[in-house]
Structures are given as structure tokens and as C-alpha cells.
Amino acid sequence: MTELNKILNRANKIVFLTGAGVSTASGIPDYRSKNGLYAQKKTPEYLLSHTCLIREPETFYQYVKHNLYYPNSKPNIIHKKMAAFAKAGKAIIITQNIDNLHGQSGVPVDRLVEFHGNLYKIYCQKCHQRVPYQTYLQSMHHQNCGGILRADVVLYEEGIKQENLQKSVLALQQADTIVVCGTSFVVYPFAGLIEYRNSNAKVVAVNKETISLPEKGIMIKGDAVQEFEQVTIKA
Ligand SMILES: [Zn+2]
Numbered sequence: 001m002t003e004l005n006k007i008l009n010r011a012n013k014i015v016f017l018t019g020a021g022v023s024t025a026s027g028i029p030d031y032r033s034k035n036g037l038y039a040q041k042k043t044p045e046y047l048l049s050h051t052c053l054i055r056e057p058e059t060f061y062q063y064v065k066h067n068l069y070y071p072n073s074k075p076n077i078i079h080k081k082m083a084a085f086a087k088a089g090k091a092i093i094i095t096q097n098i099d100n101l102h103g104q105s106g107v108p109v110d111r112l113v114e115f116h117g118n119l120y121k122i123y124c125q126k127c128h129q130r131v132p133y134q135t136y137l138q139s140m141h142h143q144n145c146g147g148i149l150r151a152d153v154v155l156y157e158e159g160i161k162q163e164n165l166q167k168s169v170l171a172l173q174q175a176d177t178i179v180v181c182g183t184s185f186v187v188y189p190f191a192g193l194i195e196y197r198n199s200n201a202k203v204v205a206v207n208k209e210t211i212s213l214p215e216k217g218i219m220i221k222g223d224a225v226q227e228f229e230q231v232t233i234k235a
Pocket of ligand 1: 128146
């Protein structure tokens, strides 16, 4: 039995903290990665900022539409195994990812915090009506009112929703085991969530590169897909 499997099956209250590395096996590249798509003049930090959305809505829209959407991607084994723990009432997933893959894997809504929002939830900035993402991918203009549509995601310069912060902090305080997966864990405030953990909680990271962890944290360095393939869930 692998170390990760042992840890997960001894736990009763797990928090999974996940990032882009969880979705790469579903074909979604990390837009922050160096060999990513974007050797452009404007940085992703600008193109995904509130300023860009307001000043250059067309530029913002074209960037988002052509670089972030992978509507045909499917949850992989990592999403599925995490979902199984969530469905068994043993885990809450807090993700930085906006790709909807944890949601698609069947995690109960009350056990999923999409910390940075969800690309597939679209609303009109003028009348606040929700529209299907397919409509948004055809046009950024809301036909009903002429307002500009946007995804319900947290852009650079925008704050995290209070509700998501509160749910996350509560989950961290109650967790006996925290598993960080597929994230370099350097983006704040997400990375700061770990500070809210119970002092007795076990902290584990599954990542290709070593990341900085609290004292006694366990680093499982390797491919998360391979690690989660070997996880079995006790009935
Ligand atoms: Zn509207």
C-alpha cells in the first residue's frame, strides 16, 4: 500500500487543496507555466485583470475565449478519486482551478469550494442574468440588454468571495488531513489557507516538484496521476 493510500484511508476529515497540476492530465495546460501558450506582448496577469476587462473588453474576451476554455475535457483519475472521498463524506475539495472538472466528477456542491470561481458560469455585468457558456463563446455581448458578459471567476485585482473564504477556513480548521496536490502553492491567498489548519492535522503534498510545507509535512514527489491510481477507498 502506498503512503498516500495509507494516509487517506486513516483520515476522517480530508481537505484536498488542488491546483493546475490536477488538470494537466485532462489536457488543460497551466497558463502560468513557462512553456505555456503565451509568449505575447501582454502578460496573462494583465489579460486576466479587472483593468483589462473594463478598458479593453474585446482583448480580454478574445484572450479568455481562445486560451482558457476546454469544454471537451473530462475529469481524470485524480478528480475521480478525490470525488469518491467527498461522496463518502470524508473530504472537502478546495480548488484554484476554474475548469469545472471537480464539479464534473460528481463532488457534492457543499463539499466543493471553487476558490477562484468557474469559467462555465457566465453572467451579464449589466443585468446580472446568467447565460450558458456556449452563448458567451459566440459573443461577449448580452443579446437581451447589450451588456458585456463575463465568467464568474476571480480576476487579478479582484477579491475572493467571502463565502468561499469562510467555507475554506472552516474546512481547514476541522480537517485532520490536508492534501496539497498539483500546485506550487505560492499564489496567495490560496496558499495562506494552510495557516488555518488544526495544529494536529497531517499535511501531505503530492506534486512533481518539491514545495515548501509546514514542519512535519510529508512531501510525496511524483506524478499525481500515478499516485491516485493506487489509492483505494475502503467501503
Ligand atoms: Zn444583460
